[in-house]
Amino acid sequence: MAKSISIYPLGVGDAFTEKFWYSNMVFNVDGREIFIDCPAYIPKMLAENNRVGDQQVTIDKYKEIMITHMHADHVGGLEELAYMQYFKTENPSRIYAPTWLLQDIWTHLRTAIEESPRAGNGIASFDWYFEPVPMGKVHDFGGFTVEHRMTNHLPRTIAYMFDFGNFKLGYSSDTGFDPSLIEWLDQADVVLHECRFGPTDVLGGDLKLFHCSIEDLLTLPESFQRKTHLYHYADDTFDDDPLKPNYDIGKYRLLVQNKTLKLL
């Protein structure tokens, strides 16, 4: 059972954002901080956060990180974190993910950081830099559990369901509109869902293949809308005031960067 749960969004933007930071959340559970994803430009993001945000966050707080998928706006900061352990391994960050995703992460990082000045043979391994923790279908975090399932996104991407005993929190990750995923998320008391506002027929194709339009989300029942906060949105979602979006968002609310959202 959790006594207090809050969400602190360090970033809420999509992969093309110039106005926000890439989507990156801190879930605070009774003082324990779990980071969802680790996008690029962490030092710049935290410097701005620490000027304008509700909470002060330093890079050494990234000690427990859950990864959703391999796009750079979700994992680009892992290499930045790895350099903190470049010369010595001390209190490395834990990365939680299914085994296949941990393998993808090291495959991605390996070409940049495998060759190291520390090793006798000049070759470093993943666990020099991080403590990789393979997650089963339901992972026991000690005090709460987290279940995951696949979403409609490319490359392979996982959504998360946190179960705190007395409260459930669902995280869609990047995904196209998926009624079965919505049904799974609907067991949660609060849901964070990605959202694309505006046209989806851009870049010579249709973003709806792997991102979720507000039009599709507006077809869902009001009960789902009321408990769901939208994130991973584009720069034109609102001008200055997130309470005055440029689009009809029904009963949904926008997750606001650098503002604490207290759940419990």
Ligand SMILES: [Zn+2]
């Ligand atoms: Zn993505």
